[in-house]
Amino acid sequence: MKFTNYLLAFLLISIGFQNPSFSQTYGKNGMVVSDHYLASEVGVEILKKGGNAVDATVATAFALAVTHPEAGNIGGGGFIVLMKSDGEVTTFDFREKAPLGASPSMFLDENGKIKDNSNHSGLLSVGVPGTVAGLYQAHQKYGKLPWKDLVNPAIKLAKKGFPMSWGLYRAATRLAGGNESWDIMRDYFRGADGEIVAPGELWKQAALAKTLQEIRDHGRDGFYKGKVAEEIESYMKANGGIITKADLERYEAVERRPVKSTFNDFEIFSMPPPSSGGVALIEMMNLMEAADISKVEFNSTAYVHLVAEAMRRAFADRAEFLGDPDFNPEMPVDKLISKEFAKARFKTLDLTKASKSDSSRYGQLYGGDHTTHFSVVDKDGNAISMTYTLENSYGVKMGSSKLGFIFNNEMGDFNPIPGVTTSTGLIGSDPNLVAPEKRMLSSMTPTIVAKDGKPYLVIGSPGGRTIINTVFQTVLNVLVYDMRIDRAIEAMKIHHQWLPDQITYERNLLSPDTRKALEQMGHTLRPTTNLGVLMGITYDAALGVYVGAADSSSEDGAARAY
Ligand code: DON
Secondary structure, three states: OOHHHHHHHHHHHHHHHHOOOOOOEEEOOOEEEEOOHHHHHHHHHHHHOOOOHHHHHHHHHHHHHHHOOOOOOOOOEEEEEEEOOOOOEEEEEEOOEOOOOOOOOOOEOOOOOEOOOOOOOOHHHOOEOOHHHHHHHHHHHHOOOOHHHHHHHHHHHHHHOEEOOHHHHHHHHHHHOOOOOOOOHHHHOEOOOOOEOOOOOEEOOHHHHHHHHHHHHHOOHHHHOHHHHHHHHHHHHHOOOOOOHHHHHHOOOEEEOOEEEEEOOEEEEEOOOOEOHHHHHHHHHHHHHHOOHHHOOOOOHHHHHHHHHHHHHHHHHHHHHOOOOOOOOOOOHHHHOOHHHHHHHHHOOOOOOOOOOOOOOOOOOOOOOOEEEEEEEOOOOOEEEEEEEOOOOOOOOOOOOOOOOOOOOHHHHOEOOOOOOOOOOOOOOHHHEOOOOOEOOEOOOOEEEEEOOEEEEEEOOOOOOHHHHHHHHHHHHHHOOOOOHHHHHHOOOEEOOOOOOOEEEEOOOOOHHHHHHHHHOOOOEEEEOOOOOOEEEEEEOOOOEEEEEEOOOOOOOEEEEO
16 A cells, blocks of 8 residues: 555544544543533633633533523523532532512412513513522632633633524524514624624624623622622613612522432432422432333333333422422422332332323423533543523523623522412422522432442433433433443433323334333323433543533534543
């Protein structure tokens, strides 16, 4: 063979190894898997500069607020689960809070009905944002690099711009001409020429860059006090909102103990209330252990039935018992995540036929895909699972153009009508009614599974109530069915949430014969295009390497490693 042929062969092999469509990424020293490749790159750069997983998380989160604004945010809230290299696990709760002026009936008209969808649209639906406080608190306690070094990459992306993707462009065309109350959205995606920035062209966000500079220079206070807080209050006042400077100043993130359990040889750590995610996940994992799921073949009728029945039960308990722990000191979390409870629950399950969800009790609505999760590991073995959200895609689609960021509409996660629960989706139970300074119940499920005291799987997803179930099934796929991380993420998922009483399944991934058999057992089935946008990292102990994958349903998502 001629030398040039060798060269060509070598080049092709190298390209093969670098092929971006190859669905797993390997990293010896660390990894970030997020919904935007640029945010993953920002995180990995921080790791390369000697930052730890907390530093990389802060930098990635701010970068996503620029590059993935449908859910990446400074105007919303979320949760971090951190496993430190010494094996200790902690969590940060920076869920939004109801403002001081909120009340249980704030969304109702004189007939007791929800007024103009006000729990989800307009400024009454905005919760006091928590993201900046949460990132700052996590960094103060566990970060290594200076705070400013972690905010700067996001400022650069906002100032200098980054290439508009087709996914963003699609949203831009939809939102720029949309509802007239979506004030900030009209000019949000436009360039200096007044046109929506075309795919491939640089999209710059000057106002957001300035707000981020305040946060860089003044830390938490750069958002909750001073110029930014002033502008939030005056924007709220002028547009019918009730969040004040006092709300902002009083906001605090909270470090909480994780909910934890075991599954065979693994340890599972996840988010406690005010997220329902960890409790429901552990309840279902315990039920799987009681049912000895390892004897059940993946994707069989028995598998779908068992998994759906576990979901039905966990979601009923979620609706009945869970809310903000600071307002519900009697919540039976320890009982719900106990092995005894799962065994008792398993006894109520008929392996040959579907149970019925009692529609006079608790039900809840679906969610979309509009939250964002990312997973981070560093060279010392620290791992972070972080999910944060604006609730709907682009939240309430309102915000001050001077500040350049969008507010959440998270108040919609409270139970809107006290005492009213319906089979079509409303829940009215007490633990999650609105109260001043209360946190609304979430389904976000940032999770870390450990083996021998070290992170084994770091995982999470967006998707409203479906989050709990897609994380649950991905954990099963890795722990029980030995799937590699990309397969575990892509494999068929179902969703059942007690009410409506039906199994939602990913179209084309469940065989017609299986569906028929399930229907004969009494299940109702409903197809959907996709469930979950999971971002995961596993650890391959034999190779001593991290292996990560971003869900293919994320348009700009990517794993980056070094
Ligand atoms: O905290 C929660 O559970 C929801 N606000 C998440 C929302 C979501 O994933 C997308 N939904 N529309």
